[in-house]
Amino acid sequence: MPINQDYLGRTFPASAPYEVSRVKIAEFADAIGDPNPVYRDRAAARAAGHVDVIAPPTFAIVISAAAGSSVITDHELGLNYAMVVHGEQRFEYSRPVTAGDVVTAQATITDIKAAGRNTLLTTRTEIRTVEGEHVCTAISTLVERGSAA
Amino acid sequence: MSGQVSYDEVEAGQELAAARYPVTRLSLVRYCGASGDFNVIHWNERIAKSVGLPDVIAHGMFTMAQAGRYVTDWAGPGSAVVEFGVRFSSPVVVPDDGTGAAIDVSGTIEEKLDGNRVVLALTARSAGTKVLTRARAVVRLP
Numbered sequence: 001m002p003i004n005q006d007y008l009g010r011t012f013p014a015s016a017p018y019e020v021s022r023v024k025i026a027e028f029a030d031a032i033g034d035p036n037p038v039y040r041d042r043a044a045a046r047a048a049g050h051v052d053v054i055a056p057p058t059f060a061i062v063i064s065a066a067a068g069s070s071v072i073t074d075h076e077l078g079l080n081y082a083m084v085v086h087g088e089q090r091f092e093y094s095r096p097v098t099a100g101d102v103v104t105a106q107a108t109i110t111d112i113k114a115a116g117r118n119t120l121l122t123t124r125t126e127i128r129t130v131e132g133e134h135v136c137t138a139i140s141t142l143v144e145r146g147s148a149a
Numbered sequence: 150m151s152g153q154v155s156y157d158e159v160e161a162g163q164e165l166a167a168a169r170y171p172v173t174r175l176s177l178v179r180y181c182g183a184s185g186d187f188n189v190i191h192w193n194e195r196i197a198k199s200v201g202l203p204d205v206i207a208h209g210m211f212t213m214a215q216a217g218r219y220v221t222d223w224a225g226p227g228s229a230v231v232e233f234g235v236r237f238s239s240p241v242v243v244p245d246d247g248t249g250a251a252i253d254v255s256g257t258i259e260e261k262l263d264g265n266r267v268v269l270a271l272t273a274r275s276a277g278t279k280v281l282t283r284a285r286a287v288v289r290l291p
Contacts, residue, residue, distance in 0.1 A: 033215075034218045044226070058213050086208070089209065095229070
């Protein structure tokens with residue numbers, strides 16, 4: 001089934017507030033195999049100029065996925081997730097995601113286009129603290145294989 | 150982990166030491182849990198093959214995370230990643246053979262910008278195939 005073109009330009013509601021915890025950051029750092037102490041040790045993070053432990057750069061995907069899941073599971077959009085691979089990913093940071101942040105993520109579908117037999121879906125997700133401070137913008141292109149006519 | 154590099158000591162064109170990061174089926178299962186991305190193509194060989202993939206493949210974001218680690222290890226704790234972008238050009242295929250796969254990352258300082266920022270051009274290969282293209286990080290150095 002082709003992706004529903006009516007979704008181009010649509011902005012989804014902001015996600016529920018997500019509280020960034022030290023435990024989750026450490027779990028993520030373990031999962032990517034990165035032993036850097038600024039992801040685990042508050043004293044090391046403070047020595048590097050942060051208020052608390054920071055998250056690895058790609059941790060922002062965990063937060064943007066909270067908003068992205070509303071895109072992926074929207075049945076009227078018509079995305080077949082088993083046929084989806086990641087095409088491109090880009091992050092623009094105002095500062096590192098930091099333990100104690102309470103953030104929301106809001107996704108907008110900025111492009112839907114065919115590339116051969118595939119369909120490319122690009123979303124731009126703004127991650128801000130609940131106080132309104134911009135932390136990171138995540139731009140994701142997903143590739144749905146074989147869905148274009 | 151390296152020490153701390155400073156903006157004044159680096160030059161455009163400078164090549165950074167390469168690094169190799171292993172990836173096994175266990176890595177992917179852990180990454181599924183930590184990231185919340187349980188797409189079956191990252192842990193179920195039967196379904197991965199049924200949708201036309203050669204085998205289970207790593208999350209693109211796992212590969213990007215290794216490139217991110219490469220950048221932050223080089224830049225040191227006093228630096229900040231300002232921008233980071235990649236294109237996933239080919240999947241990292243992770244066989245269930247007791248060894249798994251490896252991601253080889255290398256980088257070059259492509260450009261020095263104002264504001265103590267540098268542009269790193271990154272290359273990532275697995276089994277000799279480029280798995281990331283257009284991989285760039287902009288880092289602010291002390």
